[in-house]
Amino acid sequence: MENAVRKKVGIMGGTFDPIHVGHLILGEKAYEQLSLDKVLFMPAGNPPHKRNREGRATDAQRVEMVRRAISGNPHFELSLSEMEKEGFSYTYRTLETLKKEHPHTDYYFIIGADSLYNFATWREPARICHACTMVVATRDHTSVRKLDEEMTFLSQQYGGQFLRLDTLNIDISSEMIRGWLKEKKSLRYYVPDDVIQYIYQNNIYHSVREDISIDGTV
Template sequence: MKIGILGGSFDPVHAGHLSLARESEAQFKLDKILFIPARIPPHKQEDPSLAPASHRARMVELAISGAPRWELSDLELRRPGVSYTVETLLELRKIYPEPHQIFFIVGADSLADLKKWKDPEEILRLSEWIVAPRPAFPLPGKLPPRMHWLKMAPLSLSASELREKIQRGDDVSQWVPQKVTDYIRRTGLYRREGA
């Protein structure tokens, strides 16, 4: 079985995440894609604006409903503390031992920061990578072994920009699925204090 792993803050989940999953599924013939919201992303440990994990998980659940090969995984949400990719992949390897193939789906910006991650060599040993182009992150001509380019237009969508638009009351329906937009409106997520 070929399993795609799409982790992130998903704050909120948006068309860029869904496009990444759709293209990865099609180009790499993935049997399943696990969307794994991070409980506490390492790069956002001190970020008070991060929506609660339960809301981020619910938004993912709403966004992927109806996609038969896409599943929400609460693996990182159940684990206390910071969500490190290497720990998640070690757990997934217990669930999906070889010969199952695990494909970690990332943007080229993550590839540029790989040396800062916890145990990058182990991450590369545990999974193959599907790397999507991102604006302002030049792509090297050749990728290391076990890394593959995803052929798609660079993703320029940013969750922080979307949160700002939502705070201003702008329409984000072209980037955020309607069920997620409705949930954000209903729960008051991303609303400014006093607004």
């Protein structure tokens, strides 16, 4: 098996509460620019840094929203690796398990600029770096120079490899989407239609009124 062809797999982790087009575009650009075989969308089951989840989607609802969002893309795949864990889910454990199960696969963990600046606070950052290549997307409020400086520093600190994606600065967050839902604003073109429909049908985030259509307009 020494000559087995190595695969390149991207991982989009997150709570996806809810998933939005920013996640999907980032996954697609990583697939394209890094010549990945596929991208795993991996909802976090019990992230230690987001313990207060009152008023949010359930685990099953978050999984279903991801499933619906990626269903039309043949190289996107839903992974429940972190949803099935007991206790808190930690990135280094997930990556080390995947590496053990798939020794001929190289993993690329995709994060946003905000997460990069918090990377030192993650559990076992050196072990994360040892198990994958970190892929970083830019955001509007972050300069490329500062981003590159931080990537260089973290690479030296933890012995890892950090790559910056050449992406559009799509500054969308799940928090922003939840805020729009509370304000009864339209989510059209920011969230896939099938996901919008699921949110309203299941009254996730307490968002539904009888006079609101699928796109959120009155």
